[in-house]
Amino acid sequence: MISTKIKKILVLTFCAVFFVFAFVGCGGKDNGNKQINLMTWGGDFIPREIINQFEEETGIKVNYKEVTSNEEMQSLLEANPDQYDLAVVTDYMVDILRQNGYLEKLDKGKIPNFANINPVYQGNYYDENDEYSIPYAVSISFLLVNPEGVAALGADPITSYKDLWQEELKDSIVLIDWSVEVIGLVLKSLGYEYNETDPVKVAEAKEKLFELKDNIVRFETNTPEDSLISGEAVAGFMYSNQAVKGQAADPKLQPVFPEEGMPIYIDCFVMSKDAPNKDNAYQFLNFLLEPEISAKISELTNFSNANKAAEEFLPEDFKNNPMLNFPDEVIKNTSFYIGVAEVYEEYEHIYSEFKMQF
Amino acid sequence: MFNLKKIKQNAPAVPILVWTGILVGIPLIYVVVLSFLSRDSLGNIVFEFTWENYKRIFDPVYLKVFYNSFLLAVLTGLITLLIGYPVAYFTANLEANRRSLAMGLIILPFWISSLLRVYGWIILLGNNGLINSLLLKFKIIDKPLTMMYNFGTVLVGTAYMLIPFMIVALYNSIDKLDRSLLEASYDLGASKWKTFFKITLPLTMPGIAGGFTLVFIPALGLFFISDLLGGGKNIFLGNLINAQIKGRNRPLAAAFSVGMIILVLLVLYIYTRITKNKKEGLFL
Numbered sequence: 223m224i225s226t227k228i229k230k231i232l233v234l235t236f237c238a239v240f241f242v243f244a245f246v247g248c249g250g251k252d253n254g255n256k257q258i259n260l261m262t263w264g265g266d267f268i269p270r271e272i273i274n275q276f277e278e279e280t281g282i283k284v285n286y287k288e289v290t291s292n293e294e295m296q297s298l299l300e301a302n303p304d305q306y307d308l309a310v311v312t313d314y315m316v317d318i319l320r321q322n323g324y325l326e327k328l329d330k331g332k333i334p335n336f337a338n339i340n341p342v343y344q345g346n347y348y349d350e351n352d353e354y355s356i357p358y359a360v361s362i363s364f365l366l367v368n369p370e371g372v373a374a375l376g377a378d379p380i381t382s383y384k385d386l387w388q389e390e391l392k393d394s395i396v397l398i399d400w401s402v403e404v405i406g407l408v409l410k411s412l413g414y415e416y417n418e419t420d421p422v423k424v425a426e427a428k429e430k431l432f433e434l435k436d437n438i439v440r441f442e443t444n445t446p447e448d449s450l451i452s453g454e455a456v457a458g459f460m461y462s463n464q465a466v467k468g469q470a471a472d473p474k475l476q477p478v479f480p481e482e483g484m485p486i487y488i489d490c491f492v493m494s495k496d497a498p499n500k501d502n503a504y505q506f507l508n509f510l511l512e513p514e515i516s517a518k519i520s521e522l523t524n525f526s527n528a529n530k531a532a533e534e535f536l537p538e539d540f541k542n543n544p545m546l547n548f549p550d551e552v553i554k555n556t557s558f559y560i561g562v563a564e565v566y567e568e569y570e571h572i573y574s575e576f577k578m579q580f
Numbered sequence: 581m582f583n584l585k586k587i588k589q590n591a592p593a594v595p596i597l598v599w600t601g602i603l604v605g606i607p608l609i610y611v612v613v614l615s616f617l618s619r620d621s622l623g624n625i626v627f628e629f630t631w632e633n634y635k636r637i638f639d640p641v642y643l644k645v646f647y648n649s650f651l652l653a654v655l656t657g658l659i660t661l662l663i664g665y666p667v668a669y670f671t672a673n674l675e676a677n678r679r680s681l682a683m684g685l686i687i688l689p690f691w692i693s694s695l696l697r698v699y700g701w702i703i704l705l706g707n708n709g710l711i712n713s714l715l716l717k718f719k720i721i722d723k724p725l726t727m728m729y730n731f732g733t734v735l736v737g738t739a740y741m742l743i744p745f746m747i748v749a750l751y752n753s754i755d756k757l758d759r760s761l762l763e764a765s766y767d768l769g770a771s772k773w774k775t776f777f778k779i780t781l782p783l784t785m786p787g788i789a790g791g792f793t794l795v796f797i798p799a800l801g802l803f804f805i806s807d808l809l810g811g812g813k814n815i816f817l818g819n820l821i822n823a824q825i826k827g828r829n830r831p832l833a834a835a836f837s838v839g840m841i842i843l844v845l846l847v848l849y850i851y852t853r854i855t856k857n858k859k860e861g862l863f864l
Contacts, residue, residue: 291826321622322624399812400823400826402827438813439729440728440811442807443812452706452707452708454708454728562827563620563621563622563828564621566828566829567636570827571642577812577813577815578641578644580730580813
């Protein structure tokens with residue numbers, strides 16, 4: 223039997239330790255300077271294999287913090303700019319962080335491999351002069367279609383967004399569950415641009431959206447490809463990596479790049495203004511942009527590569543797959559969602575009203 | 581005024597009070613303050629007082645979302661009550677060792693991730709799901725029944741997810757019931773049903789109210805069930821708040837949250853009215 227006194231001491235010690243950990247946190251930032259603190263999406267977004275190789279070659283330890291949203295990264299970075307060196311955020315967040323003044327202007331002299339970046343992915347709206355960001359993973363959205371399923375329903379083949387409105391496609395379409403994406407798709411089908419603010423065009427899009435109601439079987443953001451694999455949908459609007467998964471599970475599913483245009487998303491590396499380990503971070507960035515490394519990352523993550531020099535190191539099936547290695551004409555037909563905050567309340571309202579119709 | 585003995589008695593409670601005060605109180609104040617703030621074109625929060633967020637809530641579309649959530653939560657409460665009461669009643673009347681086994685079985689699903697359990701329902705109810713496959717195999721139907729992606733599916737999922745709370749609350753109440761009162765009722769010639777409605781039901785009212793409250797509150801806020809089982813076609817308060825946060829409109833999300841908190845307080849108020857003077861309930 224443990225005496226009550228010892229028990230008490232144990233409990234107190236536990237409490238003390240708990241409080242210390244709770245308040246101090248596990249930053250561990252003064253552990254020498256052979257390290258970098260990196261934060262980004264989980265799920266092997268930057269593959270462990272690659273990080274291990276970097277650690278072995280340079281002796282720099284990579285502390286990888288996994289987060290679930292751009293907003294989480296924003297608040298972490300803005301609250302503790304001196305705790306993080308690098309983050310990988312989506313294009314619009316680069317713009318926000320840059321305008322809020324939390325990003326370091328990158329010294330390109332320390333990243334000679336920056337020259338490998340495909341010019342198509344340079345000079346975008348979030349960083350016109352490529353001062354703050356380095357594109358890491360590119361994805362787009364398009365339609366994944368089951369041509370046999372479409373034919374079986376008696377509908378015409380789907381080649382554009384417009385074809386989604388066919389009456390025969392009742393309860394057969396799955397869409398990404400986000401107002402900006404869904405209304406964006408409708409705007410494109412009408413020949414307008416994303417995040418349109420003109421009330422007349424928005425009203426027109428709203429009417430057109432309501433006409434699509436009967437054809438939607440489901441809204442799903444995380445695994446829309448499942449609806450096509452299971453057969454409950456014959457066409458879906460989804461992210462490229464999901465379409466890749468869908469086709470891998472069912473080879474008869476085919477990508478359709480709608481002629482009206484598609485959205486593009488670029489996840490970029492950015493550096494905190496007060497990064498504690500800047501030199502190590504530059505070393506890491508340059509390492510990731512090595513053509514072989516970059517190709518390996520694409521192969522492991524199924525994200526398209528912004529690295530032109532990496533192309534020759536990509537396996538054949540990756541290179542020839544238009545859902546992984548986007549053809550230039552597809553990329554030229556893409557655009558970003560710019561100015562979401564401005565239209566968001568209006569779009570969310572339309573979207574909520576739309577969902578109330580079901 | 582300062583009773584030393586009382587202070588000594590209550591001292592162990594201080595750390596936990598401070599702890600919850602920090603972890604619950606501060607975020608709550610933050611949410612309320614946030615709901616009155618504005619934001620700039622980048623979605624950054626601006627310290628500028630506004631009623632705008634609350635005005636938006638009173639939009640007919642959003643009021644309907646409030647109504648939908650309320651309806652879902654009330655129906656969930658009623659369904660779990662109707663199914664949970666008999667279960668709790670029989671469990672409470674079992675022998676001691678069987679009783680703990682039964683309670684263990686009721687709690688068991690909590691050991692599995694709730695997300696996985698929701699996927700279980702998809703496997704069961706989907707177009708290619710278990711039920712449809714069996715019905716098709718035995719030629720009872722010739723085309724899969726559509727059971728997924730509507731309000732009913734969301735209701736089933738929510739009720740399934742929350743029913744253990746109801747059963748445990750009812751069980752505690754029924755267990756405390758003085759059986760001699762029932763005997764007295766039978767002795768005086770009351771039928772089984774009359775005894776139930778005149779004695780058992782009124783005496784277990786605090787358990788019913790407690791269970792209802794425990795089910796109602798989370799039912800208001802669960803959003804992944806309507807995303808997965810409702811196919812995103814039904815929106816509830818949780819979805820609305822989630823979407824506003826995703827769109828970097830945290831002040832409006834906070835205003836919706838305050839609206840939801842008021843709905844919860846309303847239910848808690850009714851709850852305290854029901855359990856008042858009964859010396860039993862969640863807060864005693």
